[in-house]
Each structure stands twice: as structure tokens, then as C-alpha cells.
Amino acid sequence: MNALTTRRTALKLGLASAAGLAVSGLLRAQTSAPVPGVIPPQLIRLATPLPANEVHVFPDAYRLFWSLPDGQAWIYAIRVGRDGLYEPGEYYVGAKKEWPSWTPTPGMIEREPEKYEKYADGGMPGGPGNPLGARALYLFTPERGDTFLRIHGTDDPASIGRAVSNGCAGLINDQITQLYNQVPMDARVVLHPKRLD
Template sequence: MILDWRRGSAPARGGAASHGRLDRRSFLAGSAMGLGTLALGGCKTSDSTSLAEAASLYGPLPQEKFPIPAVDIAKVDPKYYRKTVAYETKEAPGTIIVDPKNYYVYRVEDGGAATRYGANVGRDGFLWSGDAYVGRKSEWAVWTPPKEMIKRQPEAAKYARGMPGGLDNPLGARTLHLYQNGAYTLYTIYATSDPETIGSGITSGCVGLLSQDMIHLYARTPVKTKVVVLPA
């Protein structure tokens, strides 16, 4: 798993961004690589989410170490809003299923349901599929660009010793680090503050959720949780 934008992330991050920093989206494009829950009322909810509901789901999170602003929901297709949907699977409740073809991440719930989140996924040439598990969790993690990325994007060299956590850090507020057979794959499920990326393929195989959605998923995902990435 070659992520170009996340290797060696440490569990703690801290620090603010400064002028001249690399833009989050430039990391995503160049990589080789909480709150407002919808209740489970039977198997599914309505296919539509009102603007008021969306505003509640994606409002600001001022209590965070680095306060997270509200999502500009006008930049997100409503089909990618977090919601509970009917979802038949043989996987156990708690399992995370990534559907890169449709830009969704599911957390399997009881009773034939799942919490569904809109996502960004790997771009052409960097999609992958298979089983993994959450080997480590990080809040506001430090991001260190791999040597391969620094070679392609010399401007990333200034973060060779790590970019402190913050709103402009590519890993965002929460990160689930994916492992296989005891080894870190370099792939993650991470938090993004770029709503326009949801529903697109832009990474080297990592999966991004809106910060509010990622915090919601993170709180419900223990280490060792199974992750299934479907074929694209």
C-alpha cells in the first residue's frame, strides 16, 4: 500500500499550519499511494435528508483540539450524506465495508442495516480490494510523506520529519490505519475537510470521509475491526 500521503503517522498531532504550506488537495492529487447520528429505526430511513438534518449532521465541532468548521453542504451531493440504509451482508455488525465503485463506506449494524457515509477513494491505477483490519487509530496524527512522494513532489520535502496535526494535515482529525497480517499497509481511512472531493477518485488507495463522518465512524470502531474493500 503506497499512499504517498500517509506513512509513519504518529498517534498525536499538534501545531498550526503556516503560510507556504502545501495544500491538502495537492497532497491528495500527488499521492502515490460524531455528531448528528441518524437513529436506526428498523432497517432504513428515507432516501432524502433535509437541509436542516444535513446542517445538523455537518455542523461545526468547536470542542475539537483544532476546531472543525461546518461543512459547506452545497458542495456535497445529498446522496453522500450520512444515513442509515438497508444493507444485506454476511459480515458481522461493526465491520466496515468500502464500496469504491459507488463512493460509499458502510458500517454494518444489526438487523440488516448499515450506516452509510459518502467517501473519496483511490484514483484510476490505485484502486485495490481485499480484506484488512484496523491495526491502529490516531487523532490529529502527524503525517510524514514517503520518499517516493518527495521525489515526485519536492515541495513536500519540508515535511520529511513530519507535518504536525491540524486542519491542513492530510490525515485530518481522525485516522484508521489499515493492516494486513500484522503489517501496516500504508492505506488509511481518514478525515477530509474538502467536501468537493466526496464522490471522486483522488487518492492512491486511501479512503476519505468528511471530518464529521470520520469522527462518527472512529468513535464506533475499535482496533481489530475488520475492513472489507470491494472490487471497483
Template structure:
């Protein structure tokens, strides 16, 4: 049997085709394609991402459900209050933590009925991580089914469903509990709105951040 014969010209043509194919495979390009740099994640994606190491792991927040102006950020803010003061602007649904050089960290908040009922100056008397929730007597009178979570029954234990969320700051005035709270919530739709109950609610990721920054005896002003 005769063996196939390959000329030098045939070998060179085949080698060129193979090299071209190999290069095309490495570059993974097609005619008309445009190379693009990888997208840079929004800082909010990290800020409001999952928190798996919490006592009750917090899921990430769907940022499409919240107007961007209510997401945490550093803003210019002119005030005569000293650095470290908390200021609740109930008219615009913002909470400010006063910083140096005319700046503040601004958080979006939702306000319940109690959030509108009290204003003035007070202090953060205590803080709680994954707090127990005890509905006030007035709320139990309106919703008798909440009796099982009353003070005498020990309140509602912490969980992802607890109305106080991941953290709570308790506001006292002249040594007395105002029943005013800054607390977390999983109800993202309520940020920037007035809701039926509660005080001042922040996204759980925001109240965790605020809880870390604010010590006991921090002054608070509610406008």
C-alpha cells in the same frame, strides 16, 4: 380658561380604538398574513455543524456542496459480513459499517489513487486523533517539495490543513501496514469522486463519528 369637555360617548370610542390597537400590537398580524410554525432544522445541520471543542475546531460543512446521497445515514444493507465490519464499496464511493437487523451506517467517501490499488480483507490495527501525515516515498518522488514532511523529518504535524484530517484509521494485513488509510478531509468537493492522491477520505465530521464507533481489530473488506 374653559377646560375641554369629553362626553361619555367620546370616552367609549377612544377606549375601543386603544384596545383594538393594543391587541393588534400583541398579535403582530396584518391583513392577509398566514401564521406559520417555526421550521424544523434538518438533522444534517446538526450532524455536520461546527465542532468547536475539537483540538483544532472544525467549521460546519456547507451541505449545498455535497450530493445528499453521500451524507451519513442508516440504510438497509444485506451482507454476510458480521456486525461491526467495515466495507468499502469503491465502485459507488460508499463506506458501510455493518449493524444488526440488516442495517448499516453508510458514509460517502472520496477515493485517491491508493484507494483503488488495494482490495481484500484486513483489520484496523490502530487509530489516531489528529494524526501526523507522512507522504510515501512514491509521492515525494512525484512532488519533491513534500520532502520536508518525510518520515525522517517527522512528518506534517496535525492541523486543519493536514491531509489526514481530524482522524485516521490504519489498515494492516497479516501484521503488515498496507499503507491503506481511512481518514478525514476538509475538501468537501472530493466526496463521491476519484482524486489524485490519498486512500479513503471521509468528511471530518464523519471520520470523527466513525473513529468513535470502531475499535482496534475491526475487520475491513475493500471491494
């Protein structure tokens, strides 16, 4: 266990099947802060191990796991997509970018033209204030290619622990930088279904 661990807290997540996947059991995390919210990334031992070297997003708990061998995982606090925009399923990391540029999707422009239409043609260059933050993992599927879903950074810590994005999972910038360095290209990513109302 890592040195940040000061007390034992059971984090119980009901795992469900998504895109033909079935994973069940309880995950126990060593944490030093209540959930949800921003906590430092922590190395935990899983009561039910996940396959190693995969990203698993549990939207109801606002947590992302980067699984390791021997039943361990790094756990990160995240924000997730708003209702109707979160897409559970199985993906892979098809691209990785540092300080990525950002262009809103056609769906984003249609939903909120007053907010996004000004970026439709040229987008926004990478850097502080960019919605994708310091790093981004681009989620692909074999059938669709780039899904326009991202695991990315944010400079808005108040959004962590909330369903506020346009479908993507977000971590604060220093934590996405750590995750980015851990996760290789082609890594499997599972966005588990939402279970709570």
C-alpha cells in the same frame, strides 16, 4: 430507519471477490440525496446483509458501510484512491489516531517530489489542514503490518465522490469522527475491487 430518511432510493452495488472474499447481492439504501457526493451518514437496511461490525468500502459507488447486526449498516460518502493506487483486499484496524500527524510515503515522494519532498523528514503535525484530517483508522494486514493505507478525514468536501487520493479512503472531518467512534481496534476492513472503467 433514521429520521433523515425522506425517500427510498435503490443503491445497487455489484460486489466482487477480493483477497479470497466473495460477497454478492444488492444493497438497498435509504438516502435523501443523489450519489455520489456528500450526504449525511445514514442508517440503512441491507438487502444482502454483511457480517456485523465490519467496514466495507465500495469504490465505484464512493460509499463506505459500517455493518451492524440485524442487516443494518451506517453508510458514508467517501473519496477513494486514484487508479493504480487503490488496493482492494482484506485489512484490520491496527491503530486509531485523533488529529494524526502525517508523513508522505516514499512512493508519494517519488511520484510527486515537488509536492511532498518538503515533508519527507519531519512530516506535518496533526491539526486543521493536515491531509489525514481529524481522525484516522490505520489499515494493517498480518503479513505486512502497517500498509500505509488509511481511512481518514479531509477538510475538502469537493473531493468526496471522486478517485483523487494516494490510495486511502476519505470522509469529511465530522463524518470520520462519527465513524472513528463506532469502529473498534482490530475491526475487519474490506476494500472491494473497482468494477467500473
